[in-house]
Amino acid sequence: MDTNEKKRGSARPVMLGTGLVVAAVAIAGGVWLSNGSTAGAATCEARPEVAQFIDDAARGELAALLPSSQWRNYSDLAFQDANGDPLTLADFSGKTLLVNFWATWCAPCREEMPYLDALEAKYGGDDFEVVAISLDMGTDGPTAAGLFLEEIGADNLKLFADPSYKVFERLRNDAVTLGLPATVLVDTGGCELGVLQGPAHWDTPDGHRVIEAALSL
Numbered sequence: 001m002d003t004n005e006k007k008r009g010s011a012r013p014v015m016l017g018t019g020l021v022v023a024a025v026a027i028a029g030g031v032w033l034s035n036g037s038t039a040g041a042a043t044c045e046a047r048p049e050v051a052q053f054i055d056d057a058a059r060g061e062l063a064a065l066l067p068s069s070q071w072r073n074y075s076d077l078a079f080q081d082a083n084g085d086p087l088t089l090a091d092f093s094g095k096t097l098l099v100n101f102w103a104t105w106c107a108p109c110r111e112e113m114p115y116l117d118a119l120e121a122k123y124g125g126d127d128f129e130v131v132a133i134s135l136d137m138g139t140d141g142p143t144a145a146g147l148f149l150e151e152i153g154a155d156n157l158k159l160f161a162d163p164s165y166k167v168f169e170r171l172r173n174d175a176v177t178l179g180l181p182a183t184v185l186v187d188t189g190g191c192e193l194g195v196l197q198g199p200a201h202w203d204t205p206d207g208h209r210v211i212e213a214a215l216s217l
Contacts, residue, residue, distance in 0.1 A: 042073040044191035050217060054185070054194050057213035061206035065185070068192040072174065074099070075190030079133050079167055082146065082159040089190050092129060096214050097186040098202070100132040101168055101177065104148045108199040109181040117154040118203035123211055124156060134161040135168050135180065185214055193217075 051067035058065035075090040077099075089097065100116055102109035113132070120130040134145030141163035149157060162168070171177040176184065178197055185194040193214055201207065 042076070044071040044073045044189065046071050050193065053213060053217070054210070057210045058194065059206060059209070061201050061204050062196070062210050064198065064200070065194045065196045065210060067194045070192070072176070072192045073190050074184065074186055074192060077167060077170075077190075079160050079162040080142070082142070082161075084142070087160070089131070089186065092131065093190065094188050095126070096128045096188055096211075096217075098128075098130045098211070099184045099186055100130065101135055101171070101180060101182045102132060103135045103180055104144050105136070106180040110148070110152075112181055112199040112202075113149070113154055113157070114152055115201050115203045115207070117152075117156050119207060119211065120156040122203065122208070123215070127215060128211065130157060131160055132157050133167060134159070135163075135165055136161065137163050137165050139163065185210070187214070187217060 051069065054065070054067040058067070075088065075093070077089045079087055081087055089099070098116070098119070100112075102113065104110065116130050116132055124130065134142060136142065136144050142159065142161040145161055146159045149159060168177065168180075171182065171184075176182070176195055181199050183196040183200070184192055185196075187193050194210075202211075
């Protein structure tokens with residue numbers, strides 16, 4: 001058995017909430033499809049050594065994080081800020097990003113959000129940001145997302161949203177995501193480093209190890 005097989009097959013010692021367990025089981029059969037298509041996606045230079053570096057860091061709680069094999073470029077990924085003004089990931093150039101896709105109607109997303117908020121509190125700054133993009137649809141979608149973040153005291157996360165749902169459709173069409181929540185780790189140039197299907201406890205030593213590995217590149 002090789003190292004990756006041992007890592008992927010190892011037990012995860014952190015106890016998850018019911019919603020997280022259900023989501024993890026639901027995506028288990030399809031998780032290996034996450035990097036299976038490049039249709040319509042711009043690409044970056046392939047860096048196999050970086051993929052191996054990320055894969056080596058992704059253990060325990062983050063064992064389901066798959067390193068990129070397609071090297072998609074997400075600089076043009078479009079969404080909006082809390083004021084409804086348009087943004088793309090290119091506006092965050094120079095930062096390593098953890099881009100999370102979530103919605104208030106997604107129970108595992110709601111459980112995961114405090115961990116993302118804590119991760120932003122620990123690492124957020126000039127070099128890193130958690131970009132949590134709400135996919136609550138319609139004109140009231142961003143309002144609902146903002147109220148939820150206030151309700152749980154997620155003071156470190158900025159409100160980003162795509163009420164059109166076009167962002168998620170693009171990712172799904174490219175076989176990047178299968179459902180919510182989904183997270184893409186992106187380097188300073190907008191290039192995909194890894195994809196995680198489903199939720200995770202990011203504010204743990206396992207999550208910190210992945211972020212610090214990405215920041216060291």
